[in-house]
Amino acid sequence: MTTTSWELIAIDHQQTRAAAIPSKWLLSPIHVQELKRSTTRIVDLLPGLLPKPVVDITALGAAELAAKIKDRHYTCVEVTEAFCQRAAVAQQLSNCLTEIFFEEALEQARQLDHVLEATGMPVGPLHGVPVSVKDHYNVKGHLTTAGYISYGGQAVKDKDAHIVEIMRNAGAVLYVKTNNPQCMMVLETVSNIYGRTLNPWNTTLAAGGSSGGEASLIAQHGSPLGIASDVGGSIRVPAAFCGLYGFKPSGKRVPTSGWECTMAGAESITAVSGPIARSVQDLELFMQVTLDAKPWLRDPLLALPWQSQTKRLETKKLTVGVMLWDEVVTPHPYITRVLRATAQKLKEAGHEVFDFAPYDHKRAWDDILLPLYFTDGGLDIKQTLAAGNEPMLPSAERLISDPIVKRRSVNEVWKLHVDRDVYRSEYLSKWAATAEASKSGMPMDVLLCPAAPLQGTPHDVKPWWGYCSQWNLLDYPSGVLPAGTVLRDDAYAEGYQPVNDLDRENVELYDNSVYLGMPVAIQVVALTHQDEALMGAMAVIDKLING
Numbered sequence: 353m354t355t356t357s358w359e360l361i362a363i364d365h366q367q368t369r370a371a372a373i374p375s376k377w378l379l380s381p382i383h384v385q386e387l388k389r390s391t392t393r394i395v396d397l398l399p400g401l402l403p404k405p406v407v408d409i410t411a412l413g414a415a416e417l418a419a420k421i422k423d424r425h426y427t428c429v430e431v432t433e434a435f436c437q438r439a440a441v442a443q444q445l446s447n448c449l450t451e452i453f454f455e456e457a458l459e460q461a462r463q464l465d466h467v468l469e470a471t472g473m474p475v476g477p478l479h480g481v482p483v484s485v486k487d488h489y490n491v492k493g494h495l496t497t498a499g500y501i502s503y504g505g506q507a508v509k510d511k512d513a514h515i516v517e518i519m520r521n522a523g524a525v526l527y528v529k530t531n532n533p534q535c536m537m538v539l540e541t542v543s544n545i546y547g548r549t550l551n552p553w554n555t556t557l558a559a560g561g562s563s564g565g566e567a568s569l570i571a572q573h574g575s576p577l578g579i580a581s582d583v584g585g586s587i588r589v590p591a592a593f594c595g596l597y598g599f600k601p602s603g604k605r606v607p608t609s610g611w612e613c614t615m616a617g618a619e620s621i622t623a624v625s626g627p628i629a630r631s632v633q634d635l636e637l638f639m640q641v642t643l644d645a646k647p648w649l650r651d652p653l654l655a656l657p658w659q660s661q662t663k664r665l666e667t668k669k670l671t672v673g674v675m676l677w678d679e680v681v682t683p684h685p686y687i688t689r690v691l692r693a694t695a696q697k698l699k700e701a702g703h704e705v706f707d708f709a710p711y712d713h714k715r716a717w718d719d720i721l722l723p724l725y726f727t728d729g730g731l732d733i734k735q736t737l738a739a740g741n742e743p744m745l746p747s748a749e750r751l752i753s754d755p756i757v758k759r760r761s762v763n764e765v766w767k768l769h770v771d772r773d774v775y776r777s778e779y780l781s782k783w784a785a786t787a788e789a790s791k792s793g794m795p796m797d798v799l800l801c802p803a804a805p806l807q808g809t810p811h812d813v814k815p816w817w818g819y820c821s822q823w824n825l826l827d828y829p830s831g832v833l834p835a836g837t838v839l840r841d842d843a844y845a846e847g848y849q850p851v852n853d854l855d856r857e858n859v860e861l862y863d864n865s866v867y868l869g870m871p872v873a874i875q876v877v878a879l880t881h882q883d884e885a886l887m888g889a890m891a892v893i894d895k896l897i898n899g
Contacts, residue, residue, distance in 0.1 A: 358501045358742040362545045365450075365497070365504055369443075369546075372452035377440040384444050388555065393869070394445045395552040398572055401441050409434035414481050414577040414634040418523075421468070421480040428468070428480030432461035432525050435482040439528050439574035446550040446559070448568040450487045450529045451494045457482070457527035464523060477641055479523030484575035486563050487529045487546075488536070489513040489611045489625075496612045499534045499543035499562075501740030503612065513610025515579055515625050518645045530565030530578065535733050535748040536613050537725065539589050539804075539815060541565055544742045548811065551593055553870050557808030560590030566628050567594040577634050581611065583623035584725070585804070585820030588832045588875060591628050592803035595871030597894075598628045599635040599831040600823070602881050604654045606639075607647040614732045620724040620769065621824050632833065632891045636662060639887065658884065665888035672698055672889075673708030673786055673796040680714045681805040681816040681855045684862050685844050690836035690872045691800060697896050706789045708799055711782045712775075713818050720771050721825045722756045727768075729759035746812040776826055783879060798889045803832045803875040805858045807867055815861075816854050823877055829886050830877040835897050838867040 355363075379387075379401070387397055399407050409431055412420065420426050436454040443449040464480050467473075474480075485491055488498035490509040497503040512520060520526060534543040541564025542548040551559040552571050559568040563580035567590030570578055580587045582600040591598025603622030611625075627638035643658035674695045676688055683691075695705045730752040737744055744752070751757070760768070787795040802819045809815050823830040842864060850856035876893060878886035 356741070358544060358740050361501050361504050361740070365545055366547070369449065369452055372454070373440045373443065374454065377437050379441065379444050387445065392555045393553060394550070394555060395572055397445065398438065398441060402438060406434040406437050410438045410573040412576065413631050414478065414629065415637050417481050417576055418474070418478055422474050428461035428464040428525065429458060431480055432457050432482055432527065435575060436527055438572070439484070439569060442569055442572040442574035446552055446555070446568045446572065447547050448531055448549050448565045448574070450497065450531050450546050450565070451491070452528055453494060454527055456493070457525050460525050464525070474523055476522035477637065478519060481524050481577065482527055482575060483519050483524040484566060484569055484578040485516055485526060485529050486566050486578065486580050487532045488581070488613050489516055489579060491516055491526060491529060494529065497545050498612045499532050499536065499545065500736050501545050501742040502736055504545055504740070511610070514607035514647060514651060515642065516610065518607070518642055518647065519579065521645065522641045528569070528575070530569055532563065532565060533561045534745050536562045536586070537584065537751060538562065538747040539585060539817060540747055540809060540811065541590070542745060542811070544745070551808055553595060554808060554866065556810065556866065558593065558811060560593035560808070562586040563628060564590045567591055567596055570594070570596055570628055570630060576630065577638060578628045579625065580628045581608070581623060581625050582824070583621055584824050585817055587626050587628060588803050588820050588830060592832045592873030592875070593808045595834045595873070596628055596630060597632055597635055597831070597833050599626050599639070599887070600624055600829060601626050601639065601883050602829045603827050604652070605656060605883060606642050607651045607653060609651050614736050615728070618727070620727065620765070620772070621721065622827055632887065632894050635831065636660065636887050639883070654881070656881065661884045661888040662891045665885070665892055670698070670703045670798065670889055670892060671790050671792060671794060671796045672703055672705045673799045674705060675708045675710055675799060675801040677802070678710045678713040678818055678822070680818055680852070681858050682851070683802045683805045684807065684858070684867070686807065686836070686838040686842040686867065686872050687802050687805070689842060691802065691874055694800060694835050694874055694893065694897055698893070701896055704791055706786070708786065708796065711779055713822055716775055716822065716825055717818055718756060720768060720775060721821055722754065723760065724768050724772065726752065726757045727760045727765050730757055731759065747814045750814045772825065779826055797878070798886060799877040801875050801877065803873045806861055807838065807870045807872055810861065813861065816858065819875065827880050828877050829880070829883045830875055831886060831890050832873045832875050833890060833894050834871045835874045836872040838864070838870045838872060840864065840868060
């Protein structure tokens with residue numbers, strides 16, 4: 353069997369990555385295979401493979417770590433070394449990393465310890481906190497392949513992406529970059545250059561995409577906080593599939609300059625930067641740190657400082673709409689059950705809850721959103737793949753081969769922009785009309801809905817994206833949080849008949865024995881630029897359902 357040129361490039365990158373893991377943290381290949389054969393739930397394996405001090409440190413979130421470092425409970429070096437070791441083991445079990453630079457991170461940690469010792473003051477709110485970075489963001493001194501073979505031959509980057517620089521200036525320790533998929537526009541993280549990232553809750557299922565490396569690493573406690581990105585669900589779907597917290601801000605609030613990807617410059621649907629973490633508190637910490645840096649002075653962003661509403665909303669009764677399905681694909685039964693249970697808990701706590709009917713979500717996808725994602729007909733992606741002589745992978749192939757995807761003229765794009773803005777106005781009217789259903793006479797504060805119609809896909813399966821991409825089209829901020837687990841008696845109603853082919857595909861993917869015990873996520877949505885109110889509402893809901 354002949355090894356092709358692109359395969360040789362992939363082998364070289366993967367061998368370089370493997371060599372960056374210190375030998376003291378390597379598991380033998382035989383041991384790794386035995387572990388993977390023993391269980392599909394590798395998230396449970398890591399505590400038994402690590403020293404107790406490492407387990408204790410990596411159990412903490414970003415805000416907790418910052419506090420303990422400031423109080424001298426831990427040094428930056430202790431924290432960094434713990435997360436480097438855990439990330440090294442997570443990589444060997446799930447293939448979640450791309451670039452590994454532990455020595456550089458430990459040197460940065462030593463410098464931060466010196467500053468704290470000498471001055472008594474941290475350099476910023478993330479002093480000594482390890483932060484992982486999705487691969488397509490530039491990190492000074494390292495490669496950015498963004499999931500493409502052809503990018504693998506580029507030079508290392510000479511400066512950080514703006515959001516990476518903000519985190520570094522706040523005291524964050526950068527130590528790894530995480531895997532993202534070929535083409536980015538798919539909901540499973542797999543590429544020819546770095547391979548497939550596994551879901552640590554069930555390795556037969558996808559970790560989600562395109563920020564799947566981040567989600568897999570954070571779910572294994574190999575990182576307390578990750579920089580991710582989203583143009584159709586790429587923060588929220590991986591966070592949901594891996595039982596985590598993710599936040600997609602409104603457009604033009606968090607800087608995106610300094611990332612590498614195909615279709616860069618496409619603005620019909622706004623791509624955003626945002627965090628994945630293990631708590632709402634850490635999501636908000638990311639947003640606070642980012643906007644305290646006034647990124648609008650460097651990038652063309654909205655000059656909107658972060659004005660937290662979390663404390664205020666702790667004592668406020670929310671008005672919440674609930675959308676159990678989008679009238680396109682019925683979610684798997686465990687998602688519907690968890691959404692209903694969450695709504696009931698909100699009612700019992702005195703919040704006002706009512707049903708919300710979706711508005712033309714399938715038409716929005718077919719007639720507006722999918723055409724706007726690929727106004728070049730996928731040409732940039734195809735040319736980038738051809739430059740590396742690499743094949744297109746199945747999920748991307750199915751997406752780009754959709755008959756709706758085709759090259760559009762300038763006039764056609766203008767018409768799509770008009771259709772987009774008309775639809776946005778129509779949806780605002782639908783949202784405003786919820787005032788008629790509320791006791792206060794005010795429209796709903798937030799909407800509860802699924803993050804996806806299932807809790808993870810089998811490998812190389814393209815699911816329905818609409819539950820997340822809908823809010824990218826509308827530019828509504830949205831976040832996900834874990835809200836339950838799949839139970840043994842979760843099942844479709846007897847005699848359930850799929851409403852269309854997409855729904856039938858989703859039904860056929862349901863197997864309780866596969867999903868049993870998986871975390872179940874819900875999504876919370878607010879109107880454009882109501883990011884702080886959304887974060888506060890997420891904190892209220894999270895406290896109610898997760899304590």
